[in-house]
Amino acid sequence: MHGASVSLRELGKRYGCVRAVDRVAIDIRPGEFLSLLGPSGSGKTTLLMMVAGFELPDSGAIWVGDRDITLVAPNRRDIGMVFQRYALFPHMTVAENIAFPLRMRRFSKKKTMQAVADALALVQLGGFEARLPAQLSGGQQQRVAVARALVFEPPVLLMDEPLGALDKKLREQMQIEIKRLQQSLGITVLYVTHDQEEALTMSDRIAVMRDGRLEQIGSPAELYDAPATSFVADFIGKMNFLEGECLGQDARCFEITIGRSSTIVVDRHLASHEALPQRGERVRLAVRPERIELTPHKNQKLSGIVESVIFVGSSRTFLVRLAGGELLHVQSQTTRESYSPSQGERVGLSIPSDCVHVFPQAEC
Amino acid sequence: MAEADLALAERVANVRSRAGLDVARILVILGLGLVLFFLILPTLIVVPMSVGTASYISFPPEGFTLRWYIAYFRDPSWMSATWFSLRIAGVTTLAATVIGTLAAIALVRGRLPGKELLQAFTIAPLVVPHIVIAVAFYLTFAPLGLTGNFYGFAIAHTMLAVPYVVITVGAALQRFDPALELAALNCGATRLQAFFHVVLPNILPGVAAGAVFAFLASFDEATVAFFISGIEGKTITRKMFEDIDFNLTPVIAAVSTVLTLISLTLMGTIEIARRRSGAGSDH
Amino acid sequence: MPESSLAQPRIHGSPSSAGRYGTMTSLVLVSPLILLLGIAFAYPVGRLLWNSVFAPEPTLAHYTRIVAEPLYLVVLWRTFQIAFIVTVLAFLFGYPVAYAMARIPGRRAMLIAACVLVPLWTSILVRTYAWIVLLQRNGIVNTVLQETGLTETPLQLLYTQGAVILAMTHVLLPFMVLPIYSTLRNIPDDLAKAARNLGAGAPQAFIRITLPLSLPGAAAGTLITFILALGFYITPALVGGPRTLMMSTLIAQQTTELLDWPFAGALSAVLLTSTLLLAALYRRALSFSKGFSNG
Ligand SMILES: Nc1ncnc2c1ncn2[C@@H]1O[C@H](COP(=O)(O)OP(=O)(O)O)[C@@H](O)[C@H]1O
Ligand SMILES: [Mg+2]
Numbered sequence: 001m002h003g004a005s006v007s008l009r010e011l012g013k014r015y016g017c018v019r020a021v022d023r024v025a026i027d028i029r030p031g032e033f034l035s036l037l038g039p040s041g042s043g044k045t046t047l048l049m050m051v052a053g054f055e056l057p058d059s060g061a062i063w064v065g066d067r068d069i070t071l072v073a074p075n076r077r078d079i080g081m082v083f084q085r086y087a088l089f090p091h092m093t094v095a096e097n098i099a100f101p102l103r104m105r106r107f108s109k110k111k112t113m114q115a116v117a118d119a120l121a122l123v124q125l126g127g128f129e130a131r132l133p134a135q136l137s138g139g140q141q142q143r144v145a146v147a148r149a150l151v152f153e154p155p156v157l158l159m160d161e162p163l164g165a166l167d168k169k170l171r172e173q174m175q176i177e178i179k180r181l182q183q184s185l186g187i188t189v190l191y192v193t194h195d196q197e198e199a200l201t202m203s204d205r206i207a208v209m210r211d212g213r214l215e216q217i218g219s220p221a222e223l224y225d226a227p228a229t230s231f232v233a234d235f236i237g238k239m240n241f242l243e244g245e246c247l248g249q250d251a252r253c254f255e256i257t258i259g260r261s262s263t264i265v266v267d268r269h270l271a272s273h274e275a276l277p278q279r280g281e282r283v284r285l286a287v288r289p290e291r292i293e294l295t296p297h298k299n300q301k302l303s304g305i306v307e308s309v310i311f312v313g314s315s316r317t318f319l320v321r322l323a324g325g326e327l328l329h330v331q332s333q334t335t336r337e338s339y340s341p342s343q344g345e346r347v348g349l350s351i352p353s354d355c356v357h358v359f360p361q362a363e364c
Numbered sequence: 365m366a367e368a369d370l371a372l373a374e375r376v377a378n379v380r381s382r383a384g385l386d387v388a389r390i391l392v393i394l395g396l397g398l399v400l401f402f403l404i405l406p407t408l409i410v411v412p413m414s415v416g417t418a419s420y421i422s423f424p425p426e427g428f429t430l431r432w433y434i435a436y437f438r439d440p441s442w443m444s445a446t447w448f449s450l451r452i453a454g455v456t457t458l459a460a461t462v463i464g465t466l467a468a469i470a471l472v473r474g475r476l477p478g479k480e481l482l483q484a485f486t487i488a489p490l491v492v493p494h495i496v497i498a499v500a501f502y503l504t505f506a507p508l509g510l511t512g513n514f515y516g517f518a519i520a521h522t523m524l525a526v527p528y529v530v531i532t533v534g535a536a537l538q539r540f541d542p543a544l545e546l547a548a549l550n551c552g553a554t555r556l557q558a559f560f561h562v563v564l565p566n567i568l569p570g571v572a573a574g575a576v577f578a579f580l581a582s583f584d585e586a587t588v589a590f591f592i593s594g595i596e597g598k599t600i601t602r603k604m605f606e607d608i609d610f611n612l613t614p615v616i617a618a619v620s621t622v623l624t625l626i627s628l629t630l631m632g633t634i635e636i637a638r639r640r641s642g643a644g645s646d647h
Numbered sequence: 648m649p650e651s652s653l654a655q656p657r658i659h660g661s662p663s664s665a666g667r668y669g670t671m672t673s674l675v676l677v678s679p680l681i682l683l684l685g686i687a688f689a690y691p692v693g694r695l696l697w698n699s700v701f702a703p704e705p706t707l708a709h710y711t712r713i714v715a716e717p718l719y720l721v722v723l724w725r726t727f728q729i730a731f732i733v734t735v736l737a738f739l740f741g742y743p744v745a746y747a748m749a750r751i752p753g754r755r756a757m758l759i760a761a762c763v764l765v766p767l768w769t770s771i772l773v774r775t776y777a778w779i780v781l782l783q784r785n786g787i788v789n790t791v792l793q794e795t796g797l798t799e800t801p802l803q804l805l806y807t808q809g810a811v812i813l814a815m816t817h818v819l820l821p822f823m824v825l826p827i828y829s830t831l832r833n834i835p836d837d838l839a840k841a842a843r844n845l846g847a848g849a850p851q852a853f854i855r856i857t858l859p860l861s862l863p864g865a866a867a868g869t870l871i872t873f874i875l876a877l878g879f880y881i882t883p884a885l886v887g888g889p890r891t892l893m894m895s896t897l898i899a900q901q902t903t904e905l906l907d908w909p910f911a912g913a914l915s916a917v918l919l920t921s922t923l924l925l926a927a928l929y930r931r932a933l934s935f936s937k938g939f940s941n942g
Binding site for chain 2: 667668669670672673674676677679680681683684686687688689690691692694695698740743744747758759761762763764765766768769770771772773774775776777778779780781783785787817820821874877878879880881884885894895898899902903908911912915918919922923926
């Protein structure tokens with residue numbers, strides 16, 4: 001089975017005056033795992049419903065491979081879907097549930113039985129054929145839903161927060177299994193989640209949505225290391241934000257003050273907005289906690305006082321209060337040699353110039 | 365781009381009309397409308413009939429008059445039947461609410477032998493045809509002089525109304541978290557204090573709804589009332605039954621409008637309260 | 648009318664036993680109810696049935712009379728026939744209404760709900776009266792029929808079996824709609840969507856998913872309607888005539904006009920037995936529906 005490409009072309013959908021999906025264009029490659037990530041209400045479900053055919057778009061088009069499916073009836077689309085609460089048919093056994101799409105396609109009895117057995121083996125649920133959905137645990141129901149969506153070998157699989165109802169441990173296990181399945185089958189997956197960690201773990205690429213618009217699309221590493229907007233910077237991973245003012249610039253970098261006394265030097269190419277900040281313009285800086293380094297206090301440009309130390313196993317998080325009152329999260333690996341100040345200690349902070357993202361202040 | 369969108373809008377409209385507004389769908393909507401009309405028509409029809417000037421039933425009613433309402437309020441036999449019904453309904457409400465609430469507490473929260481059987485017994489008056497209950501009640505209570513008077517009615521109607529209270533209060537108790545009562549006991553309350561300070565305030569909407577059901581179950585009750593009414597002790601339903609059967613005047617339309625207004629106001633209040641409290645889950 | 652509560656007559660005990668009232672307290676709390684139902688309900692009904700066999704001396708004569716006289720068999724047969732037709736009509740009219748009420752969003756659903764609940768809350772006498780007004784010789788239906796030229800002379804609509812069926816269908820329709828609505832509303836929207844996604848057309852999705860899942864509600868609705876129709880008195884008494892005698896009107900006739908109490912008791916016993924048998928079936932249907940409750 002091979003995945004098909006999916007092309008969303010300037011898709012738009014409004015409900016009354018709410019633009020649920022606002023001209024979203026995404027090209028998904030065959031066999032790619034693409035996550036739609038965004039807070040609740042950002043239009044992810046609406047987008048998925050349009051791909052599945054339960055909502056008709058107001059504008060744009062949806063192509064799967066070389067077929068325009070924008071207006072095709074949902075039952076003619078051949079797109080698998082796993083619903084948030086699984087939507088298993090409660091009056092049918094596991095086997096009947098999985099056989100359902102094959103019956104709709106008038107497969108022979110023999111072929112159906114074989115396909116159902118294969119699908120159950122795929123999700124490691126052999127022997128559960130005769131159970132009713134109510135007799136399965138949440139994780140097992142989830143697997144049946146996946147088996148049912150895959151049994152008719154669709155080239156594309158849609159999943160709407162499929163792991164939302166599971167507890168953390170099971171969720172992590174299912175993430176790995178779904179990813180493994182997707183890779184071994186080569187199927188194209190469009191995956192909706194509001195959990196950024198989940199998106200980072202599973203996806204080839206992530207499309208970040210906000211208020212119906214596509215905010216940024218890229219690989220997990222791209223989004224993490226080069227967020228295009230402060231929204232993406234905030235939404236993905238942990239991030240410290242600081243207010244500052246541009247002091248001046250040269251060919252390579254520019255200098256920004258924080259508060260009254262401290263200044264930071266930032267690499268020019270990391271400024272996110274096209275128009276670089278002018279002298280005197282207020283900007284928003286973003287730094288990842290693990291990029292900041294703590295050193296013993298010795299007249300550094302940037303210093304602060306450790307307010308608390310949080311032990312998280314492999315690493316430590318220090319909450320450092322700057323002179324201007326800002327609170328920074330600093331994360332460092334717990335190794336024997338690493339500098340580890342204690343609470344109340346004054347420390348110096350160094351932030352490499354290529355680790356600071358600059359965003360215009362007006363954006364938020 | 366805008367042109368492309370217009371083209372899409374057109375195609376969407378085409379798909380919608382193909383999948384959506386074809387003949388079958390129009391027929392379904394029309395059929396549904398007819399059934400809804402059939403449902404609501406008889407309730408609505410009595411209002412215009414009650415203000416028409418003609419002294420026989422004619423349609424469409426002509427003119428506007430309140431004389432049938434005045435006739436209703438002036439007629440001593442209608443008035444005495446109305447007061448009789450109201451008094452019975454009042455006592456029934458009180459008795460059924462108290463008895464039913466106590467029983468619901470025991471049936472939902474108590475340790476009782478043969479609970480299933482008791483629950484079945486409680487709802488039996490709803491399942492047994494009222495004509496059977498009416499005839500049976502008459503057979504036993506007439507020789508005791510308990511028909512055609514207030515006490516007979518109070519007993520019969522409390523018996524008929526109490527299942528509604530048990531069911532409504534039972535449902536409210538089921539939604540009530542028993543841990544709250546345990547918390548009250550833990551705070552030092554006695555069982556009785558816990559009941560009055562914690563349980564009762566929480567199930568009060570259910571009790572109130574049960575009381576309204578009990579009131580209407582008595583006030584609207586017609587079958588048993590038909591059998592155990594006397595010349596003197598006659599409910600408004602019995603009086604209506606007679607008048608409908610023997611002399612069909614527009615006064616009945618006026619009485620019907622009044623009765624409907626009372627029922628709709630009471631039930632509408634409950635329904636609105638139920639929706640507002642968010643408990644509007646099942647019927 | 649509050650009779651809609653018939654849809655959920657069982658009260659389940661709370662699962663935890665902590666904080667329960669003791670057996671003594673519980674018995675004290677239910678005793679007024681038991682006393683009331685015992686005196687005002689169980690004893691009189693029991694006595695009626697007892698009298699039908701033992702008063703004044705043991706005899707089955709009253710029962711053999713029901714079987715022997717064609718008139719009574721006809722009435723019994725007609726009662727079941729009318730109850731059956733009313734139930735079928737109520738189902739045919741009621742299912743689409745329940746479906747629309749459960750699936751149509753917002754304002755329009757409120758409108759449909761009002762159309763179902765308002766008649767339910769209207770006194771049965773008022774509704775029966777309205778049907779008389781509609782169906783009588785110079786009533787609204789006849790007026791409309793004549794004005795539109797469909798008939799020349801007024802038709803005899805009242806006091807016919809058709810009138811009884813029509814009015815009873817109207818009175819009982821909400822009892823059909825509400826249980827069906829209640830199950831339909833508890834079927835997640837996702838299920839039909841999933842079926843469509845898996846390749847089912849809209850009719851297929853309805854027939855294979857929604858309809859079977861709503862069967863428990865349909866079973867409850869039809870049984871409630873049938874049971875109520877069997878024992879209905881007011882409407883057949885006022886809208887029907889001598890040719891539409893049903894069990895309930897026959898029982899009333901035996902007691903109020905002929906004063907034949909033992910025979911009325913026998914008739915009541917037959918009516919009661921049929922009802923209780925059906926009620927037992929209804930409970931079975933309810934417990935059957937529990938298997939699906941985890942949807
Ligand atoms: N059927 C609908 N009717 C009206 N508004 C809707 C409907 N579905 C979604 N919306 C609105 O569209 C926006 C996007 O919703 P949704 O796609 O469900 O977001 P998400 O799945 O990202 O949480 C929200 O503002 C929501 O209120
Ligand atoms: Mg969503």
